[in-house]
Amino acid sequence: MQQLLNFFFKNRTFLLFLMLFSFSIVLTITSHDYHKSRFLNSSALMSGSIHAFFSKIGNYFNLKKENILLLEENNRLKALNLNRSIQYTAVSNDADNYQLTPASVIKNSYAFPQNYLTLNKGERDLIKEDMGVITSKGLVGIIDQTSSKYARVISILNTKSKINAKLKKSNHFGTLEWNGENHRSVQLHDIQDLVKLAKGDTVVTSGYSSIFPENIPIGRIESFQLNDTKDLYIINVSLFNDMTHLRHVHIIENLDFEELKTLKEKNE
Amino acid sequence: MNSTLFINTARFIALLLLQVLVCNQLNFMGSLNPYVYVLFVLLYPIVSNRMSLIFLAFTLGLILDLFLDSGGAHAAAAVSIAYMRPAFLKFSFGAAYEYQAIKLNAAEALPRLTYFALLILIHHFILFTLVYFDSSKFKIILYNTLINGGFTLLLVWLLNALFSSKKS
Numbered sequence: 001m002q003q004l005l006n007f008f009f010k011n012r013t014f015l016l017f018l019m020l021f022s023f024s025i026v027l028t029i030t031s032h033d034y035h036k037s038r039f040l041n042s043s044a045l046m047s048g049s050i051h052a053f054f055s056k057i058g059n060y061f062n063l064k065k066e067n068i069l070l071l072e073e074n075n076r077l078k079a080l081n082l083n084r085s086i087q088y089t090a091v092s093n094d095a096d097n098y099q100l101t102p103a104s105v106i107k108n109s110y111a112f113p114q115n116y117l118t119l120n121k122g123e124r125d126l127i128k129e130d131m132g133v134i135t136s137k138g139l140v141g142i143i144d145q146t147s148s149k150y151a152r153v154i155s156i157l158n159t160k161s162k163i164n165a166k167l168k169k170s171n172h173f174g175t176l177e178w179n180g181e182n183h184r185s186v187q188l189h190d191i192q193d194l195v196k197l198a199k200g201d202t203v204v205t206s207g208y209s210s211i212f213p214e215n216i217p218i219g220r221i222e223s224f225q226l227n228d229t230k231d232l233y234i235i236n237v238s239l240f241n242d243m244t245h246l247r248h249v250h251i252i253e254n255l256d257f258e259e260l261k262t263l264k265e266k267n268e
Numbered sequence: 269m270n271s272t273l274f275i276n277t278a279r280f281i282a283l284l285l286l287q288v289l290v291c292n293q294l295n296f297m298g299s300l301n302p303y304v305y306v307l308f309v310l311l312y313p314i315v316s317n318r319m320s321l322i323f324l325a326f327t328l329g330l331i332l333d334l335f336l337d338s339g340g341a342h343a344a345a346a347v348s349i350a351y352m353r354p355a356f357l358k359f360s361f362g363a364a365y366e367y368q369a370i371k372l373n374a375a376e377a378l379p380r381l382t383y384f385a386l387l388i389l390i391h392h393f394i395l396f397t398l399v400y401f402d403s404s405k406f407k408i409i410l411y412n413t414l415i416n417g418g419f420t421l422l423l424v425w426l427l428n429a430l431f432s433s434k435k436s
Contacts, residue, residue: 013318017351020326024333024340024347028398031339047335054289109292109336111299113400116337152337180400180408183299244295 032114032160048106048150052120055106059247066247073136098213101125101251103133106150110157110243113180117141117153121251127151130211132252138217138240139163139205140249151251156218157183157243165218165237166206170195173206176218176237183243185222188235195233197224203237210260212252272313280328283308288335291423299412302420303342305332306391307427309350310384314357325350341398349391356386385421392417 008015107118121127123146133140133153141161145152154161159180165188166173174190188203201221207214219237227234254260283305291302308328312321329343336342360383361375392413400409 013322013351016319017322017347020322020347021344021351024326024329024343025398027333027340028344028401029339031337032401050288051335107335111295111301112338113402113405114337180405 048118048147051107051118052150055104059104062245062247065245069136069248076136097255099253099255101127101253103127103151103249103251105246105249108155108243108246110155110183113159115155115157117155117246119143119151119153119249119251120149122146122149122151124148126253127251128253130257131254132212132216133249134212134216134252135241135246135249138219139212140241140243140246142211143251155243156186156239163212164206164209165203167191167195167197168202168204168215173208174233174235176203185236185238186219188237189227189232191233191235193226193231193233197221197233197235199223203235210254210257213254276308276312276324279308279311280324284328284331287332292336296419300416300419302416302423303392303395304420304423304427306346306349306388306420307424309346309353310387310424311428312350312353318351318354321353322347322350338399341395344398345391345395348394349387352390353387356383359383360386381425384424385417388420388424389413389417392420 103121205212222238325346329346
């Protein structure tokens, strides 16, 4: 017993190091797992409020750019409204399935293999896990953590992110993933080699996932090649969104999400 | 003694804020981000309790992980260099470093540079290994370690020169 205590005392520095080091390794491993990264994240109240405070200062530098973006969006929506007003009744009744909440990005990164955004809306604004996030230009990501005032988003620039997407032209669908290399493009997998592809084709969300509605723009086909087994395409999609400058986003809530989820679980 | 405590507390907070609010927003040339907070471990008083340094380095890393959503990568890297520090002090400044209680900034430039460079490289290598966590990405890890490490070394050197009080 005496010797054991002596041993611990002699090596106490190494043991402390070992303990703290293994603790951080465990944290790292859990953070690489989609469903377990719950311990430390930037939606926590303290880190969230510091990010929020300083992003307010940063906001002033982008006002001009934001104004132009908003003007463009307004313009597009007005044009849409003018052209649609006649056949408005033709819009199907699923238009009310989705509810939008505006939010601001207070923290963003794109230089790592796993990037997250932090938004200034949280549980008290009825934001929940698994809601989608978009901008006027296209897809941004999916919410994975919330605190009372903030929410964390898994960006599409995250190697963990998997989103269902399709080709707008032909409705062939596949999985959108990111290889962690270039923040301007993501990869669309699992499209059959029989499908005819062309550079510049638009890729949109498929609407199968119950998180995003159909036809949210994602990007254009930049290049494509066959995978190792030569039966499926790997398509490089250049994003419509400039992921390095995100300020104002919309959070999408699918009002039927719970219903669809229970239905899915029943089938399994 | 009290002034060392004050200096280190101030350095801890200042480097933390500098890292989160400035250095990680830089994204210089796409993805370059210096990790200047290693300066806290590098400049921690040489004659001091090792356990307290290890613990403080861990805390600093953990808080950074919380801000940067990186799991525990910063904590692991910071705690490792805090533990390895004496060996590198010995390597760079010679075996006598403990007894002479050298002030880092009074030491010559070359041993100081090797000491900074080696610890920064080790820190960045552990950090990027854990951030990528994929053995097939070894090239990217090495590339990032070298590029970001050089950037960090430059900034750390400048910061150190800026805030050190020369007594010559």
